[in-house]
Amino acid sequence: MEDYKVLIIEDEKQMAMLIQMELNHEGYKVDIENDGMQGLNRIKNEKYDLILLDLMLPGLDGIEICRRVREFSDVPIIMLTAKGDIADRVMGLDTGADDYLTKPFAIEELLARIRVIRRKNIQRDKDNELKVDNLVMNGETHEVTRGGRKIELTKREYDLLETLLINKNIVLTREQLIEKAWGFDYEGDTNVVDVFIRYLRSKIDDEFERKLIATVRGVGYVIKGEKL
Numbered sequence: 001m002e003d004y005k006v007l008i009i010e011d012e013k014q015m016a017m018l019i020q021m022e023l024n025h026e027g028y029k030v031d032i033e034n035d036g037m038q039g040l041n042r043i044k045n046e047k048y049d050l051i052l053l054d055l056m057l058p059g060l061d062g063i064e065i066c067r068r069v070r071e072f073s074d075v076p077i078i079m080l081t082a083k084g085d086i087a088d089r090v091m092g093l094d095t096g097a098d099d100y101l102t103k104p105f106a107i108e109e110l111l112a113r114i115r116v117i118r119r120k121n122i123q124r125d126k127d128n129e130l131k132v133d134n135l136v137m138n139g140e141t142h143e144v145t146r147g148g149r150k151i152e153l154t155k156r157e158y159d160l161l162e163t164l165l166i167n168k169n170i171v172l173t174r175e176q177l178i179e180k181a182w183g184f185d186y187e188g189d190t191n192v193v194d195v196f197i198r199y200l201r202s203k204i205d206d207e208f209e210r211k212l213i214a215t216v217r218g219v220g221y222v223i224k225g226e227k228l
């Protein structure tokens, strides 16, 4: 594995060290900061591939750090929040965190989320674009086109399409789509996925002969690439 550098900003020292140990074991390089302000300075001065960011921190809280980091960097951020604090989670999402984990979490869960984020970065080409057939999603401008024509998507539709594109040719269950595209442990009905898939289809597939989104009965959905 090439060097993949992770910064943990977490004031619970034992927890930070435990995560560090587990990530080291997986081959990641890990630094720790226990103070929010020092953590932010470190992100400014060193290059990281991923930030694990606690919400409640001395110095500067996680939401504020997130907001400030987004002014100068797109580094992936996974926010670690206290149990069940929905409002905090949503706020974090709006300030630019990529994913959430509610404490306490299993280390396997954290590793899985990191793999998703890594995969997301690897799958983009150098122009930061995800493509399938004549559909192009630009990760920087957030512009989506099919056959060169611009398609307007809501944030949720965009996140859902992005999840499908990242996992091109892999069938995802409704639960997986919710977890990845909704970004946190959504408690409601998974039928919401069907509703948003329908919205997406009306925008990207209905007018085209070649349908990109396929339903796999009894399982879920997949975006099919050129070759299977």
Ligand code: CA
Pocket (backbone or CB within 6 Å): 010, 011, 012, 054, 055, 056, 057
């Ligand atoms: Ca804390």
